[in-house]
Amino acid sequence: MDLSVDGVEVDIRNTVGLNWSIPKETLGHLALLVRESETTAKCYVGIVVVMDAYLNPGENRDTKRGLSKAGSANVWWMLADHPYPPNFWEILPLRDRNSILAAGGGTARIAALFEKLQRMPISRMQVQALAQQHDYMKLFDGTAAQEISWLKRE
DSSP states (O other), X not given: OOEEETTEEEEEEEESSSSOOBOGGGTTSEEEEEEXXXXXXXXXXXXXXXXXXXXXXXXXXXXXXXBXXXXXXXXXXXXXXXXXXXXXXXXXXXXXXXXXXXXXXXXXXXXXXXXXXXXXXXXXXXXXHHHOSTTGGGGGSHHXXXXXXXXXXX
């Protein structure tokens, strides 16, 4: 099991699809079910006691089974179709995304990001993802600032 809640063992199952792969060792235990969709920016969070009757009969290669319709009816949904902030990269047009990623090294990718997305808030997470280095904020020291100073020109 993945965690203990007040002494009760709970398995956490996550999917980006429509069903969860539930291992045999989860039978008789609680499972926290999470489903997310980056394209719709919606999520589901529920809990179920995993019982054999709640699982489909077929197994995958890892001997895991999916939740059946009867099982889905017994999930206590704490969040259903709940919105969350959209994935930054999902809302970015594919042409812009490819152009930014093809710009070269970390500094060049970040410069391309700020060039393409002016007047749009950009979080540190996006900067870190593009920089792909441990101390990504060093890209904004004096040297890197000079390299991207042309962005400030009108």
